[in-house]
Amino acid sequence: MWRSSRSASSPSSRESSPTPRNRYSTTSGPCPPGTVLFHVISPRSLAPNLPHLLLVEPTLWADQLNSCILSTKTVAWLLGVPISDAEADHVTTQGATALKDRFRDTQANIFDPRRPSTL
Structure with a gap:
């Protein structure tokens, strides 16, 4: 079962930019499940149509x-799933759980870097 402690559509006190595309992309600080890292996959990579990562x-x-578990933090393993622009927008508006449900419903192979977008 997919779980998320915070969906990408929830407000964040760490917002560094007023633009929605960068609001939940973080380069420092906590990256909980459900975080989208925008534009981290090169267009010349194996996943040219999936430029973002959903953690x-x-x-x-x-x-x-x-x-x-450290004295002040918990460090956990996360999987970065490549996602398309439309899927990143879906996470931003509907939350990470909605996209993960869509992956399940469409039986998307999230391990295939050349998979088509589910949206």
């Missing part, structure tokens, strides 16, 4: 990857 909990390996 999710790696449920396939959940029993093997344990979080590390």
